[in-house]
Amino acid sequence: MEFNSIDPIGHEEESPRLFRSHRLRRGIYILPSMFTVANLLCGYYAILAIFEGKPEYFDKAACAIGFAILFDSLDGRVARAMGTNSEFGKQFDSLADVVSFGMAPAFLAYAWGVRALASANTPDVLHLTQLGWLVGSFYLGCCAWRLARFNIQGMAPGGSRFFAGMPTPAAAGMIASVVHAFKNPVQDGRVSIVWLSLVVLLGLLMSSTVRYYSFKDFQWTRRQPSLAIILLVLLIGSIVLFSQITLILIASVYLIQGITLLVVRTVRHRMASRHA
Numbered sequence: 001m002e003f004n005s006i007d008p009i010g011h012e013e014e015s016p017r018l019f020r021s022h023r024l025r026r027g028i029y030i031l032p033s034m035f036t037v038a039n040l041l042c043g044y045y046a047i048l049a050i051f052e053g054k055p056e057y058f059d060k061a062a063c064a065i066g067f068a069i070l071f072d073s074l075d076g077r078v079a080r081a082m083g084t085n086s087e088f089g090k091q092f093d094s095l096a097d098v099v100s101f102g103m104a105p106a107f108l109a110y111a112w113g114v115r116a117l118a119s120a121n122t123p124d125v126l127h128l129t130q131l132g133w134l135v136g137s138f139y140l141g142c143c144a145w146r147l148a149r150f151n152i153q154g155m156a157p158g159g160s161r162f163f164a165g166m167p168t169p170a171a172a173g174m175i176a177s178v179v180h181a182f183k184n185p186v187q188d189g190r191v192s193i194v195w196l197s198l199v200v201l202l203g204l205l206m207s208s209t210v211r212y213y214s215f216k217d218f219q220w221t222r223r224q225p226s227l228a229i230i231l232l233v234l235l236i237g238s239i240v241l242f243s244q245i246t247l248i249l250i251a252s253v254y255l256i257q258g259i260t261l262l263v264v265r266t267v268r269h270r271m272a273s274r275h276a
Contacts, residue, residue: 031082032089035075036096042068043100050107058112059183061104062176066247068100069169094147101172102143106136106199109175113195116185128189135196135203142203143168149207156211163212166205170212170254174202177248205258212258 046064049057075093079085114132117125146165156164178198186192238246 032075032079032084033092035071035078036089036093039068039071039075039093039100040096042071043096043104046100046104047107050104050111053111053115055184058108058179058185061108062180065100065104065108065172065176066180068104069173072097072100072169090151094151097147097168098140098144101168102140102147105172105175106140106143108179109139109195109199110136111185112179113186113192113199116187117189117192124189128192132192132196135199139171139199139203142207143171146206155214155216156209160216161214163214164209165207166202166210166212166255166258167214168206170251171202171206173247174251174255175199177251181244181248202255205255210258210262212254 042064046061046068049061049064072093075089079089110132114129118129146168149165150163153164156162178195186195235246
């Protein structure tokens with residue numbers, strides 16, 4: 001009578017292997033979430049820095065929002081690269097974005113652009129302060145609206161090349177880049193009005209259907225021309241050495257390109273209608 005001694009040994013060897021594989025899969029799913037947590041913590045730190053009320057802390061808050069943008073871009077790319085997209089990850093990312101790209105920029109926009117004028121204690125300044133509260137809440141509401149709509153509808157029709165509406169990280173980056181470039185809080189009521197107008201524009205663009213390029217069709221894992229690598233290195237170097245001017249230029253160009261594409265499409269549509 002022969003006993004099959006291979007199966008028990010095989011099961012003993014296979015069980016640890018399956019356990020290690022299960023742990024590996026758990027680790028892969030955790031990795032994108034860690035970037036989301038880092039994004040959330042950056043937003044939390046930015047809010048704490050804003051409460052300090054000092055110019056140098058406004059700059060720290062702006063930098064924290066910038067790092068939140070970096071972590072937000074990494075969590076999605078890591079999840080897609082590893083095939084670990086999940087409904088939980090999508091909802092968790094949206095909640096983190098509300099803090100980092102909704103609440104933190106809204107607080108920063110008010111504290112940097114309006115709050116310094118409150119010491120004047122005049123009727124005009126009081127109205128301006130109330131307007132700042134209203135604009136901040138409007139921006140935050142548009143951010144939450146944009147994220148909820150994206151979770152339901154996804155990208156703009158026709159593929160994954162374009163977002164429908166300005167992405168919340170780009171809107172937050174516009175606010176953060178301006179604060180990082182100028183640092184000192186606004187002391188002129190006229191400048192404050194212009195600043196609040198920009199914040200309203202960002203809210204409108206987020207909740208609109210204006211198309212913005214997503215860069216999701218750029219294949220980082222494929223071979224790229226040498227010129228592209230050189231340009232990327234120059235861009236990184238410019239951000240490190242000349243962050244104030246470089247970041248505000250990047251944010252401004254991205255904001256304008258969506259509006260420019262909308263104007264171009266509108267003009268082409270009207271010209272095609274006339275010829276038809």
